Amino acid sequence: MGDPSRVGEARRYAADLAQRLDFDAIQRGRLAVAVNELGNNLLRHARGGRLLLAARAMDGGVAIELLSIDDGPGMGDLQACMRDGFSTGGSAGQGLGAVQRLADDFDIHTRAGEGTLILARFFRDRDAGGGPVRHRNGFEVGAICVPAPGEQVSGDGWDVAVVESRVDLVMADGLGHGPDAAEAAMAALAAFDSERGALPGNYVERSHAALRGTRGAAVGALRLDAAAGRIRFAGAGNIIGRVISGVADRTLLTQSGTAGLQMRSVQEQELEWPPHAQVILHSDGVQSRWQLADPGVLQRDPALVAAYVFWKFSRGRDDATVVVVRRTDN
Template sequence: MEIVIAVPVADPSQVSETRRIAATLAKERGFSSEELGRVSIVASELATNLIKHGGGGELLLGEFDDASGTGIECISVDKGRGIRDIEASLKDGFSTAGSAGQGLGAIRRQSHAFDIYSQIGTGTAVLARMKTGKLGSPSDTRSAWGAVSVPKIGETACGDGWHVVAFGRGETVMVVDGLGHGSLAAEAALAATRIFEKYSALPLPEIIERTHQGLRPTRGAAVAVARIDRVARIVEFVGVGNIAGSIISSTSVKKMVSHNGTAGHIARKIQAFSYPYEGSGLLVMHSDGIGTAWTMDRYPGLISRHPSLISAVLYRDYNRGRDDATVVTVNGSIA
């Protein structure tokens, strides 16, 4: 359950703040002085690019912990003019702003994982992941899952939560939205994720039932759990409240069914649904801080990008701005 710090970047004076936050996160993760330098370079270049090329935007700073390892994740998102030739923009010396043209190239060189998605007239999202240890080829776009979870503007505690547990055939995923926002909502979300960590191997209705009982001392939450089976190519889903879940393939989009209620207070019907999928089988779950009108048709090629990058693009374009916002994406095609 990693919470992301969303730093607005619209002015050169904010570049140093993003660099400081990123370096602090890395230091807490045990990065060496040399590694902290890499993180600072990446954060500075991403923030600078937001100003020069994106007309301002947000830098999403957080941690990651998955099968690819653990470390710091930085994602820049903007709604600027977009990049016409991504391959050319990654070469040193290329610039459309009269600068030295080393921004994206420097970011890629200093990262263990790098990915980018851009559309003309819509904007750009750039992902950089950094770990401790030696740099390898920064081409890892094969992580099984990624997420963005951001508190409501003005809050430091996030009332949303999420967690992923891998098992032999796939992953089990929880997304929870504590009622309201702020510290009491965060307490409910944290309680739900702790219950999930303990009982994630149980059948999904039992996980939800235990969560419902365990949240009675709290203000309650909307909660959903999904289990993606990569061998059988099936997603099982159980939800109480307004956590949205969708399965996206190259040929279809399936919206999954969640029953009304609030875990911890009223959960009259706890029912599992199974959904077969083909191809990539992208699973997207999000809290109601994200609008539901999105469609992958708007984003040609996005389905094949890094799951964290997909989550960030949906956050950028559909964040309602008045609540905590969480998007979790799982790629069902990765063995």
């Protein structure tokens, strides 16, 4: 984000999105200030900065997430940078502290010399006291889905369903990128929507039939059972899963093939889901053999974890999607 006019463009887009989703005037105003502060922060300090904005269903309601990603100098003293009045760029130094106060959820990851990730989340529905309405279900889900450079739509898609102590998660990566790839991904998600409750292997087989007539897609499906502490996984094509914590790291690989075109008989994998392990599913827009240089990032909000994986390991030439699921104490 090297052009000051892009901050205004982002602010107008955010205002339009929030209005279409029936956010009230107070929340729209808070979101606009956050976009302005983070956008200007990128202009002043960032190298290769991005400001990403997305709406998603979350905690039984709707939220708008704002993500700032930059390869700038990072923050050597985060606490000092968060204090009002602190500035390294000649500004009033109100930016990060103001965004933290305005957002319903705020998280940040930074390392000196590496760059900074910032998440600000705004919920639509408010309680009588003006606070965000949440309906916790025992899981946290974070995601990032970014189209290939030069494209307006992503050829990737994902969806999640939470039922009691279980999460069903699917991801589809339409072949290539652009509108035709997006059409294939949407067909795969429509199959998931019509087959809620199907086991991963059954879903992948049904998506194979649903995608005939499209260009086809790589698909992956997970069932995460917190009560049993088990994971079931199936897929075709380059969708990759990781089960990762500070002490464990297991990879889930799909079999070869393309749903809608050619696919062998589906085989499910099953493995343990350790209590503190997070499950990360991503498309092949992200490198397949990545390692976290800073495992401490796993303690951050799942949306920030997903953004970190994209930030550090995106191939930079294709659609890229990362979804992170972890259990909470509820």
